[in-house]
Amino acid sequence: MAFLIRSIDFTASGREIVRERELAQDELIVGRAAESDIHLPDLAVEQQHVRVTRADDGRLKVEAIGSLGFTLDGRTQSDARIDPREGGELTLGSYRLAFAQEADGRVAVTVRRAEDRPPDKAQALGGFSLGGALPGKRVMAWAGLAIILLAFLVLPIWTHATRERVKPDYDRPGATLMDASWRTGPLSLKHHGLEDNCEACHAEPFVAVRDETCLTCHEDIADHATQSRQANARGPLSPGAAIQWQVAHAFNKPGPGACTDCHTEHEGAGRMQPAREQFCADCHGSLDTRLTDTALGNASDFGKAHPEFNAMLITAAGQKEPQRVSLSDKPRQWNGLRFPHDMHLDKRGGVARMAQRLGAANGYGDPLECNDCHRTTADGVRFLPVDMEQDCESCHSLVIDQVGGVFRKVRHGDAAQARAELLALGRASRPPLVQNRIRPGEYGASGIYRANFGGPATGTALLAGAMAREGLCGECHVPAGRPGSLDVMPVTQPSRYFMHGWFDHDAHKQEQCSSCHAANTSGSSADLLLPGIGQCRDCHQGESTRKAEVPSSCAMCHSYHPPGQPAAAPRRIARK
Amino acid sequence: MASAPESDLAFHEKRRDSDHESFLAHKRLRWLKLSSALCLVAILGYVFADVEPRPNGGTWYGYILGTLGAGLIVWLSLLGIRKRAMTPGRWSLKAWTSAHVYLGLSLIVVATLHTGFQLGWNVHTLAYVLMMLVILSGIYGVVVYATLPQALSDNRREMTKGQMVEALAAIDRQLDQAAQPLAREESDRVIAALKQDTFGYGLVVRLTGNYRDCRTAAALALFDRHGASDPAHERVAALLRKRQAQLDQIRRHMRLRALLEIWLYIHVPLTVALLAALTAHIVSVFYYW
Numbered sequence: 001m002a003f004l005i006r007s008i009d010f011t012a013s014g015r016e017i018v019r020e021r022e023l024a025q026d027e028l029i030v031g032r033a034a035e036s037d038i039h040l041p042d043l044a045v046e047q048q049h050v051r052v053t054r055a056d057d058g059r060l061k062v063e064a065i066g067s068l069g070f071t072l073d074g075r076t077q078s079d080a081r082i083d084p085r086e087g088g089e090l091t092l093g094s095y096r097l098a099f100a101q102e103a104d105g106r107v108a109v110t111v112r113r114a115e116d117r118p119p120d121k122a123q124a125l126g127g128f129s130l131g132g133a134l135p136g137k138r139v140m141a142w143a144g145l146a147i148i149l150l151a152f153l154v155l156p157i158w159t160h161a162t163r164e165r166v167k168p169d170y171d172r173p174g175a176t177l178m179d180a181s182w183r184t185g186p187l188s189l190k191h192h193g194l195e196d197n198c199e200a201c202h203a204e205p206f207v208a209v210r211d212e213t214c215l216t217c218h219e220d221i222a223d224h225a226t227q228s229r230q231a232n233a234r235g236p237l238s239p240g241a242a243i244q245w246q247v248a249h250a251f252n253k254p255g256p257g258a259c260t261d262c263h264t265e266h267e268g269a270g271r272m273q274p275a276r277e278q279f280c281a282d283c284h285g286s287l288d289t290r291l292t293d294t295a296l297g298n299a300s301d302f303g304k305a306h307p308e309f310n311a312m313l314i315t316a317a318g319q320k321e322p323q324r325v326s327l328s329d330k331p332r333q334w335n336g337l338r339f340p341h342d343m344h345l346d347k348r349g350g351v352a353r354m355a356q357r358l359g360a361a362n363g364y365g366d367p368l369e370c371n372d373c374h375r376t377t378a379d380g381v382r383f384l385p386v387d388m389e390q391d392c393e394s395c396h397s398l399v400i401d402q403v404g405g406v407f408r409k410v411r412h413g414d415a416a417q418a419r420a421e422l423l424a425l426g427r428a429s430r431p432p433l434v435q436n437r438i439r440p441g442e443y444g445a446s447g448i449y450r451a452n453f454g455g456p457a458t459g460t461a462l463l464a465g466a467m468a469r470e471g472l473c474g475e476c477h478v479p480a481g482r483p484g485s486l487d488v489m490p491v492t493q494p495s496r497y498f499m500h501g502w503f504d505h506d507a508h509k510q511e512q513c514s515s516c517h518a519a520n521t522s523g524s525s526a527d528l529l530l531p532g533i534g535q536c537r538d539c540h541q542g543e544s545t546r547k548a549e550v551p552s553s554c555a556m557c558h559s560y561h562p563p564g565q566p567a568a569a570p571r572r573i574a575r576k
Numbered sequence: 577m578a579s580a581p582e583s584d585l586a587f588h589e590k591r592r593d594s595d596h597e598s599f600l601a602h603k604r605l606r607w608l609k610l611s612s613a614l615c616l617v618a619i620l621g622y623v624f625a626d627v628e629p630r631p632n633g634g635t636w637y638g639y640i641l642g643t644l645g646a647g648l649i650v651w652l653s654l655l656g657i658r659k660r661a662m663t664p665g666r667w668s669l670k671a672w673t674s675a676h677v678y679l680g681l682s683l684i685v686v687a688t689l690h691t692g693f694q695l696g697w698n699v700h701t702l703a704y705v706l707m708m709l710v711i712l713s714g715i716y717g718v719v720v721y722a723t724l725p726q727a728l729s730d731n732r733r734e735m736t737k738g739q740m741v742e743a744l745a746a747i748d749r750q751l752d753q754a755a756q757p758l759a760r761e762e763s764d765r766v767i768a769a770l771k772q773d774t775f776g777y778g779l780v781v782r783l784t785g786n787y788r789d790c791r792t793a794a795a796l797a798l799f800d801r802h803g804a805s806d807p808a809h810e811r812v813a814a815l816l817r818k819r820q821a822q823l824d825q826i827r828r829h830m831r832l833r834a835l836l837e838i839w840l841y842i843h844v845p846l847t848v849a850l851l852a853a854l855t856a857h858i859v860s861v862f863y864y865w
Contacts, residue, residue, distance in 0.1 A: 085814070086811055101807065134841055148852035153855065156860070184696070205864075247636075264629055264634075
């Protein structure tokens with residue numbers, strides 16, 4: 001076996017000198033020692049560093065003679081094989097020995113001193129990490145920081161600070177840019193138009209929304225009560241609430257009693273959430289201890305602590321103004337009518353029979369129902385006053401005469417006119433008692449001695465009995481006094497009994513009328529058919545209840561701001 | 577050492593133990609326990625706090641959670657400064673890192689409760705989303721730091737990165753020599769393979785390991801197609817296979833490194849972006865107070 005040793009050196013001018021020599025031996029010693037087969041003058045190489053022999057399988061066996069290893073194809077080893085057909089590169093110190101098989105079967109070893117360490121090695125090592133493939137973390141961080149601060153802070157603040165101050169317009173967007181990105185949630189239904197006009201409410205930077213700002217649009221809103229009375233009515237703060245208010249004031253929040261205390265915005269689209277029961281109960285729960293002159297009962301929870309309802313009533317004939325009466329006193333009302341509900345709602349009596357006889361064509365057909373006489377308002381909230389002509393007259397006829405096919409009737413609601421019509425009834429000509437017989441001369445129809453020999457004067461008779469208990473008027477009306485007059489006591493039909501609470505019949509239409517109004521058993525129009533608080537509590541309990549069908553906060557029935565009033569506190573509700 | 581006093585032994589034992597204790601298990605999970613307690617308190621507070629009209633960042637409890645969360649975020653981001661000074665002992669960097677991980681996780685609970693689950697297209701939710709991305713990338717980082725170094729070490733097969741590069745260079749030098757007898761087309765393929773930048777690949781290629789334009793593979797395909805007819809071709813093909821194997825090792829190393837490092841390219845810049853969004857969030861709330 002032979003090795004072809006090819007040494008490559010460089011002259012001072014850089015020219016390559018190639019020397020070749022052949023070693024016909026089976027073993028090759030590489031080292032610093034001068035007698036080595038391949039002599040490498042490098043201190044990093046041992047005297048006898050590597051032995052190369054041919055292994056049985058035809059490959060070259062490379063083994064370290066000393067304790068120092070060698071580098072074969074970049075890998076540090078102490079014992080390795082080289083397939084001469086594929087070749088291999090042995091690195092020892094600064095020398096590289098390339099092994100390769102020549103065409104004639106000899107193994108050529110090309111010895112070459114490596115140039116200095118390649119300068120880009122550190123750079124190449126850096127290539128392993130992601131640093132080369134991505135923009136630097138610092139660059140990305142600064143870019144993100146700048147974009148976010150500019151878009152979400154500088155731009156809105158700049159445009160807000162330099163905007164032109166105009167009166168807020170519900171339908172026009174505001175001048176501040178990018179402040180939509182500050183919105184914490186959609187506005188409520190009524191404020192929806194201000195969605196793009198943040199500065200309408202957020203007028204001053206770092207100043208919480210003030211009542212004055214709200215009042216620029218809500219000019220007519222009335223206050224709950226005069227400020228001094230509200231201040232007196234407010235109970236002492238709980239320690240937690242006191243701390244909260246201290247913090248809130250430290251951060252320049254208005255209140256207590258500011259609009260924004262109750263009207264919190266950006267809580268989502270739809271109706272604004274009503275104030276919580278506790279907000280009312282803070283004052284009204286123990287109001288009498290602080291506002292000693294109040295006529296209002298304490299209320300803190302509809303189910304547990306709420307006074308009986310007060311209805312606005314006329315309780316006696318001649319009373320001019322209605323007065324508030326507690327339902328707990330079982331008051332009677334006086335409305336100027338005689339009307340027994342039980343008789344009219346009786347399923348078997350004469351009234352029922354009459355309704356059946358009038359038939360479906362007239363809107364009846366069965367025993368009377370409530371809505372045969374009581375009609376709701378257009379919004380369904382309340383009931384229209386019962387109207388004589390429309391609701392009563394189908395049965396309670398005021399017809400007094402028939403002329404040809406036409407019925408004449410007394411005009412309702414005008415006593416003098418009715419009286420005149422009744423009196424005139426006696427004067428009209430009536431058909432003669434016998435046909436074809438004419439009284440002669442001045443006794444004839446046009447003579448001065450004419451006498452009316454018809455039936456009795458019905459008008460006069462009606463007039464005389466009109467105000468009796470069964471009479472034309474007196475059946476329903478209470479006579480006003482003077483004998484012979486048709487004057488009746490004024491009739492009152494209140495459209496609303498509860499002036500400070502809200503009740504919506506429409507919201508209760510799945511209920512029967514009789515669930516709340518005991519009309520079936522009422523024999524007198526003096527019966528007040530209003531349900532008491534106990535009946536309401538069958539379904540309605542306080543806000544926090546879990547048992548009742550309808551948990552009800554104060555705001556379900558009560559409004560904080562007095563309705564329909566200009567900006568003024570309501571009159572003081574003083575003790576009776 | 578046999579003569580060393582027992583206390584000294586104990587001290588060194590303890591020191592060694594602490595040196596080899598993971599930052600995750602630091603002080604028997606002290607910070608895990610602390611941050612779990614923090615989460616529990618925050619959740620209980622959320623359930624029982626009486627706030628109107630409904631829980632969100634604008635209630636008194638929301639402000640408390642928000643202040644806590646903002647403080648945590650600022651403190652957590654200070655690890656970037658703190659880590660540049662390694663100190664032992666009570667406030668060691670390991671303790672700090674352990675607290676960083678577990679308190680960072682507790683921020684998921686604190687900040688989510690602060691939002692009151694009201695999210696939208698605004699700077700407030702931007703801050704929340706950035707924070708969640710930072711935390712998620714952090715979780716990823718902890719997981720890969722626990723799992724990938726073993727794979728990285730296995731892939732090295734006792735070679736340093738420098739040796740991998742050097743090995744490739746050695747193969748390349750031999751290829752250059754071995755390819756001398758080849759015809760034009762084949763030589764061109766070899767030159768193309770040798771000239772291709774080993775590290776000139778982007779993020780996606782590094783992560784997927786899908787080197788479709790690898791010219792070494794292309795050259796090898798050519799030689800395989802033609803078949804090894806003579807020793808010169810055979811040798812070049814063998815060297816190309818070696819080169820391919822060496823490239824595979826380098827690329828696996830690059831892939832593992834990429835997997836190991838990618839989260840920091842999210843974690844760090846997004847943290848800074850989060851600090852900006854957090855500033856915008858807080859300032860905007862008080863500006864439109």
